[in-house]
Amino acid sequence: METQKIGFRVDLSQANWFKSSRSGPNCDNCVEVAFVPGAIGVRDSKNPTGPALLFTPEEWDAFVGGAKDGEFDLH
Template identity: 80%
Template sequence: MEVETKGFRVDLTDAAWYKSSRSGPNCDNCVEVAFVSGAIAVRDSKNTAGPALIFTPDEWDAFVGGAKDGEFDLD
């Protein structure tokens, strides 16, 4: 599957998807991540044929940094 976004094409056909270590059999928030051709793809691990979100490396770094800093905590 090829996706065109943000001015470039990303081929997800042979992507190696990694499931979050926080995902589990009793969890509704399961995601998988793939690092492909200069981009990062994220999808719902329960719907692998569904859409993927595509991030640039800078966007991904900002997200991961925010998560580590607690920027998205609900507390």
């Protein structure tokens, strides 16, 4: 699967996808992440042949940092 983000293309056909270690073995609402050169892919674990979101390393770092800082917590 080749996916395109504005400005670059990424081949995800050989990507090594994984779920969070916090996902349970019977959890059916998970996302999977793949780190490939120049990008991070995110997809729905229930639909592995479906579309994937692409993020630059900088975008991914900003997202992870925000999650760690509680920016996305519901108040």
